[in-house]
Structures are given as C-alpha cells and as structure tokens.
Amino acid sequence: MELATLRTARGVTAAVRRGDRWLALPADNLSQFLLNSSWRADAESVLASATLEAGVSEAEAELELPLPAPGKMICCGLNYSDHILEMGRDLPQYPTLFAKFADTLIGPDRDVKIPPTAQGALDWEAELAVVVGAELLGASVEEAREGIAGYTLANDLSMRDWQKRTLQWFQGKAWDATTPLGPTLITADAMDPEDGIEISCEINGVRRQHGSTKNLVFSAAALVSYVSTFTILRPGDIILTGTPGGVGMGMDPALYLTDGDTATVSAPGLGELTNTIRFSK
Amino acid sequence: MELATLRTARGVTAAVRRGDRWLALPADNLSQFLLNSSWRADAESVLASATLEAGVSEAEAELELPLPAPGKMICCGLNYSDHILEMGRDLPQYPTLFAKFADTLIGPDRDVKIPPTAQGALDWEAELAVVVGAELLGASVEEAREGIAGYTLANDLSMRDWQKRTLQWFQGKAWDATTPLGPTLITADAMDPEDGIEISCEINGVRRQHGSTKNLVFSAAALVSYVSTFTILRPGDIILTGTPGGVGMGMDPALYLTDGDTATVSAPGLGELTNTIRFSK
Numbered sequence: 001m002e003l004a005t006l007r008t009a010r011g012v013t014a015a016v017r018r019g020d021r022w023l024a025l026p027a028d029n030l031s032q033f034l035l036n037s038s039w040r041a042d043a044e045s046v047l048a049s050a051t052l053e054a055g056v057s058e059a060e061a062e063l064e065l066p067l068p069a070p071g072k073m074i075c076c077g078l079n080y081s082d083h084i085l086e087m088g089r090d091l092p093q094y095p096t097l098f099a100k101f102a103d104t105l106i107g108p109d110r111d112v113k114i115p116p117t118a119q120g121a122l123d124w125e126a127e128l129a130v131v132v133g134a135e136l137l138g139a140s141v142e143e144a145r146e147g148i149a150g151y152t153l154a155n156d157l158s159m160r161d162w163q164k165r166t167l168q169w170f171q172g173k174a175w176d177a178t179t180p181l182g183p184t185l186i187t188a189d190a191m192d193p194e195d196g197i198e199i200s201c202e203i204n205g206v207r208r209q210h211g212s213t214k215n216l217v218f219s220a221a222a223l224v225s226y227v228s229t230f231t232i233l234r235p236g237d238i239i240l241t242g243t244p245g246g247v248g249m250g251m252d253p254a255l256y257l258t259d260g261d262t263a264t265v266s267a268p269g270l271g272e273l274t275n276t277i278r279f280s281k
Numbered sequence: 282m283e284l285a286t287l288r289t290a291r292g293v294t295a296a297v298r299r300g301d302r303w304l305a306l307p308a309d310n311l312s313q314f315l316l317n318s319s320w321r322a323d324a325e326s327v328l329a330s331a332t333l334e335a336g337v338s339e340a341e342a343e344l345e346l347p348l349p350a351p352g353k354m355i356c357c358g359l360n361y362s363d364h365i366l367e368m369g370r371d372l373p374q375y376p377t378l379f380a381k382f383a384d385t386l387i388g389p390d391r392d393v394k395i396p397p398t399a400q401g402a403l404d405w406e407a408e409l410a411v412v413v414g415a416e417l418l419g420a421s422v423e424e425a426r427e428g429i430a431g432y433t434l435a436n437d438l439s440m441r442d443w444q445k446r447t448l449q450w451f452q453g454k455a456w457d458a459t460t461p462l463g464p465t466l467i468t469a470d471a472m473d474p475e476d477g478i479e480i481s482c483e484i485n486g487v488r489r490q491h492g493s494t495k496n497l498v499f500s501a502a503a504l505v506s507y508v509s510t511f512t513i514l515r516p517g518d519i520i521l522t523g524t525p526g527g528v529g530m531g532m533d534p535a536l537y538l539t540d541g542d543t544a545t546v547s548a549p550g551l552g553e554l555t556n557t558i559r560f561s562k
Contacts, residue, residue: 072382077449096447099380099455101353103512117510137457162511166377168358168450174380175511176418229398230443230456231384 001043004184005029006061016043023055030185031069034133034149034235063183065107072237073100074227079242081215095218095226098169108182111278118175119279121160122257125243126201126209126265128193129154130220131185132237136228144224150187153265153273154240155180160249180275191269193220202264211244282324285465286310287342297324304336311466312350315414315430315516344464346388353518354381355508360523362496376499376507379450389463392559399456400560402441403538406524407482407490407546409474410435411501412466413518417509425505431468434546434554435521436461441530461556472550474501483545492525
C-alpha cells in the first residue's frame, strides 16, 4: 500500500492510494493514523469498500509532510559498507546514532529556507527512512522487521560548518524545517531493503549520490532492534539509515548547496523527494 | 516560586508551594501548566487567593517527575571552565550539544532500573537543568534570559561503554527512565546561575562532584539563545547545562555505579534529587 498525508479542498487528511486516486483515511495525517493499532486492516478495508468514484485524483491533492509528529527520530551515520571501505576505514561494530526532533522535518516540494548563518556549507544526504508501525522495546531483529510500518525517503540536509563546530553532530542537523521527508509511505509488505533499494540524490539534475540498501552495515530491521534496546519506539517514529558516498563535503573541492538549487532524493518504488533551497536574508 | 508535579490522594497535579503546604494549580503537571502563557500570573493568583487551610501538607504529597513531557531536551557537554582548564584543554568556542527524548526522564526518589547490558560502566553527571518558559526562536541572550521559566536539577546518568561505542554520545545517554530530574522547579526570579549555583553530587553520601555555575563557559541564557538560533524552544523544554569535574570515568581507577548505590544531586535553593540504582536481571 501507498499511504500519504494530503491537502485537498476539504483539508488535510491521511490517505491511501488506489490506482490514480487517493482515498481518505480516518486521521488528519499518517503520524496520527499509525497510532491506531488496526491501521493496516483499516486501510485495506477502505481500499476494498470504497466506491469507484470515491476519493480525489492526484491532481486534486497536494502531498504534505507524511509524518509531521514523530515522537522520536533517530539517525544512523556511516552505514554504507561500500562507501566506508572505499574510504579505507574498517566496518563499524556498532551503529553511530544521533537524534533529531520533529521540527526538523519538511514535506516534499517545499522550499527549504536557510538563514544566513547556515548558508556556508549546506550539504545533501539521501537516506532511506524507516517508519515504525508498532510499539517496540527490546525487540529482536525479527520482531523489529515485523514492527516496521514501511519506508520513505529523506534528505538529511546538513550544515557542515555547524556540524564540525564540536565533536557532536547534532547542531549541524537540528535546524527547523530543513530535513525533507516523503513523498509518501510505502508499506513494508511491498519492499525489503535487504533485497536492495537503490537510493539516489540528484542536485540540479546531476546525480551525486547512489547506493543500494543491500550494502547497509546495519539493516533497517537491525537498526530498529538496536535502538529498541535502550528506548521504546512507537508507531510513527522514524529511523534514518545513513547516506551513501557522494556528499558535497567529500568532493574536491567541496561542493555545497546554494540559493535556488534543487535536491532530489529518489528510489525505485519510493518515488521522488524534491526540494528547492532558498537562502533567506 | 517553587512549582512541582505532585501525587496526592486526589491524583496527580501541578502545584505551587506556600509555606509547608502545596496548593493545586489548574494542570496535571508542570509540562502542561507552562503551556498557558499566563502561568506566572496564574500561580501568583493561587498563592494570593487560596484560603489558609487550602492545599495539602508536604506529608500528604509525593513528588513526581516535574516535567514529564518536554518536546525537546538539549544537553551541553564540556561546560565547566575550571574542569576544562584543569584537564589542560582550551575553553571551547562553541557549546557541544546533543539531544535526549522525554522518555529518558524519571522523577525524584525513584529507583533507576538498569538492564544487564548497561550495567558495565554506569556513571553520574550532576547538572543544572534550565526550563524554558516561553516560545523562543532567534532569541538574543537577554530575550533568552527573560524566557527562562526556572531551574531544577538533573543527573545525566551515562552508560560510558555505550557512549564510547561510537563518536556520537547519544546511545550512552538515551536509555529510558535513567535521567533523574527534579525535585521541583524554582522560578527564575528566585535565582540566577550567573551569580553561582553550587551543584554537588554525592554517591552513597560521599561527595564526588562539586562546581559553581559561575564557571559555566556558556551560561544558561547563552545556551538557550544559541539553541534558539536553529530550533524553536517552547515552554517546558529543557536545557541541561553540563557537569562539573568528578565523574566516575575520570577517577583512577574508574569508579562506576552498582546495584543499590544512591546518587544525590543537590544545590542550595534547588533541593536534593536522590535516586537509587537497581540492577535488573
């Protein structure tokens, strides 16, 4: 199933896709929808029972940030083995984790506004985002896999100058409304990152990043399991799985985003997440 | 004013102290109470108008976690100048920041349960906690100072083995119900950390840490201002200001907490925050 948070003439709603139409689900957004433990069955029931004319066409709907209110967002760095090995490093024994708050998120097709003090070294990071679909605490990898609601894309835009001010990355990753997420949520029954999801990032149409989730050192399910060792995960929480090689900081000379640039994160089956950078004064 | 979240025979409520009695405030807890922008005036009005017999005595009330639902908790490391200088390091130009989620918190006098995998290197960190009292975004230091609701104490208990697994500290600081906070909230009109609040930590009655907030490289107001550069702060959000010298990791040999140990964080005017460590099987 493909789920989304939509803006239509009637307001903002969670929705499920059937063909080229979106059918409303009984929640304002997917963060809220996933809190109902029967969400899978509810969405399937809407798909099965809606009349042919029900819902709105794609043209009548604008995609919003699919998950506006994750209680927790936990991100993994250094997770693509091919990129780690090409840098001459050993594969890590443990995932490198840091946290983000929900205010960092912004929806697809939105302008990302960057204030002057953060314009110096703005970089892209295409990522697979894992969306939790159940309460998980101390989950085995298998239980974690069962507890994943689905997948979407993220661009963990990073202020490298702020990230490097200290040893802790948080302040380079914590700016409000600078982490694009979306465009929609593909439920876990439709794909498995361990089979390989090809994640790409294009800047102004030029491909800069490409990697397969087959090369994740810590798989989506392994990350969810690991995090659930120390903190409870709840429906709608988000785990970002790290970014493949090809970020601007790694180029020689380094290439950073500037006013008017467009960044597109994409993957077969997950669609495209495109945002334009706007430098504010 | 001294504010608290209390459990009484009538349930859990926000409260304000008058003499040796607690007067109920119109909210379930202080996280909720601070969301009302007239919270200061509301509390003063309760203090002024309650009858002499109103409220409950201290004996009838049990202190709960004062702020159970901060939207954001942001922590500063390496912030006591005397400790940094004695370690032979230069004073930092920027605050080292990392994030925690609300699930990490636990109230005063509660047992802190530590699962087997986190029992190896459990350390104490006494800290002054700053509680935000207004919406702040892009706040100057002066605006930040005006926007502070008040102060309480925290013990940023740290799983050093997990903290050192990678370069990012998050996973050593993110365990649910392992960050004691409290005992109460002292409003900002009653004290100023820049005048020097003497923070101590005792383990089983032996003083292990002691520092004055006069020696903070980044003052409470400076930290709030700095964070508000990149993310909005809201009433009830919490900033932890770092810990002075004397943690167990820094002893030779290192000393870590074990089953049955009691940790007490205290400061004149802020009371005592005592918790017992319980190793679970």
